[in-house]
Amino acid sequence: MTDVAVKRLSAAQADFDTCLSRLLAWEDSVDDQVNESVRHILRSVKTRGDAAVLEFTAKFDQLQANSVADLEVSRERMQAALESIPKEQREALEAAAERIRDYHERQLQTSWQYQDADGTVLGQKVSPLDRAGIYVPGGKAAYPSSVLMNAIPAKVAGVGEIIMVVPTPAGVVNDMVLAAAAIARVDRIFTLGGAQAVGALAYGTETVPAVDKIVGPGNIFVATAKREVFGTVGIDMIAGPSEILVICDGKTDPDWIAMDLFSQAEHDEQAQSILISPDKGFLDQVEASIRSLLPTMERADIIAASISGRAALIEVADLAEAARVSNRIAPEHLELSVEDPEALIELIRHAGAIFMGRYTAEALGDYCAGPNHVLPTSGTARFSSPLGVYDFQKRSSIIGFSAAGADRMGRVASVLARGEGLTAHARSAEYRIKS
Structure with missing residues (x-):
């Protein structure tokens, strides 16, 4: 089966948010x-x-x-x-x-x-x-x-x-x-x-x-x-299906964009590929490219199922609205296939990885660009980051009070501890206060 149906949405339609929510819904509950x-x-x-x-x-x-x-x-x-x-x-x-x-x-x-004026040392190991x-x-x-x-x-x-x-x-x-x-x-x-x-x-x-x-x-x-x-x-994370969102101004080769969408769709039937553009004619061109290129793909059946089930071509008023929709989606992979990606990135708040410009295929990030390809999915880019060195490091607080510091801050701790009814806390701090 290589026949494919591609959903079309417009940010101007009255029920757009409802339709978008339905498109993004992914049931991750385990039976x-x-x-x-x-x-x-x-x-x-x-x-x-x-x-x-x-x-x-x-x-x-x-x-x-x-x-x-x-x-x-x-x-x-x-x-x-x-x-x-x-x-x-x-x-x-x-x-x-x-x-x-x-x-x-x-x-x-x-x-x-770092060190306070009274000699107290604070830091992080x-x-x-x-x-x-x-x-x-x-x-x-x-x-x-x-x-x-x-x-x-x-x-x-x-x-x-x-x-x-x-x-x-x-x-x-x-x-x-x-x-x-x-x-x-x-x-x-x-x-x-x-x-x-x-x-x-x-x-x-x-x-x-x-x-x-x-x-x-x-x-x-x-x-x-x-x-x-x-x-x-x-x-690291509980990962959902792979995702790609492409924002395009309509000036990139539509075959390139179709293949970028395929690059995630071929992972599995639940993968999600979305294109956002202010150019309705360009969306038509990309849909035509999808139909013409699909039969040439080795994993055509998987791609067809993914595109038919979870993909969408979304028309917006302008690139600013495209960024707003993208932030609502918080995609794993975001391609900014536009003339001035540096300007558009300023409007992006949520994305696992951002691919800048027409020549930056998401596939390069999967293999050899350098940044990590382990990325937050299913909207978790709102609060999560790519896998990195920081995931394999932990931090311990360092606290070393001088006598003067213990006297000064002990008075603060005493008031707060007694306010909480924790007398041993208070007395432990008070022992270090100069009478």
Whole structure:
């Protein structure tokens, strides 16, 4: 099936907000059966460790092993993968890794302190996590770019150890994924997937070490498991379907825009692609491009389902209104395919990543631009940020009062503590006050 129907909306229509809300609605609730299954798996891994991991790996991935240690990939195997992949693949991975590392090194936060006039020292100590876990999809979907985007910021942050899990159904290993892990200097890899892999990382087993934070994409079982273990460990986010929103002034080649919309639609049927333009004729041209280019796509059925189900072409009065609609949507990926993107970006408040100008295809951001491709979805760009070095660092407050400072601020603390009825607090501070 490659026939496609594209929704058309106008910001001028009376029910625009209602129609837009309906378009953006995505049901992320997990059915009871998935919840029950994931909780059972997590309980089993928590209580039975390696034995449960082996049992579920055999059941879901058809991968038999005598021990979880047999499922660990050696450093030699990683290096062999790096040396065996085609030269152009290795060079592309290394070029992408260099740009990702260069960008993320600029995010590195450092500790700081300052001193009051009375000698009191205040500040913040910034420390990396001890251990991070990275989930990488496997099987039919293999994403070496995901390895680079998750592991490199952790390494830049100074994380002590990176544990990667990747499912290998029926024992099929993707060499590009292992090569990317070698380039990103991942410390250990286990060929585990699903909720059992998340449980192993969160709780630890006899063989898999417990981590402090789990990052990386996965299917509904992985996402549900990450939601369940949050609190025991940190997680990056609960990601919804991929999204792209393009604002165009009508002067970009319509085939380019159609293909940019396809670049997200081909992920899965729930992905969302939206074009906003003040030029109605241009929207018509892009719709024509969609219809003419669709039959040429390898994943035409998936793209058609995504475009028909969740895409829209939206007409607005001008670019300022386009920005207002974009802020309402808060997209994961936002392309500003306009003459003066610098002016338009001033009006943008909510977006995971912003792609400036006609030549900046979102696909470049997925692989090799440098900024992270792990981005907030489903409107969460209103309060969330891309994955970065800061996700692998934590901050501790530093407080060091001098005698004079303890006397001065102790009087303030005494009044506030007694006002709250906490006498021990008050007296603890009062002991340091000069009588």
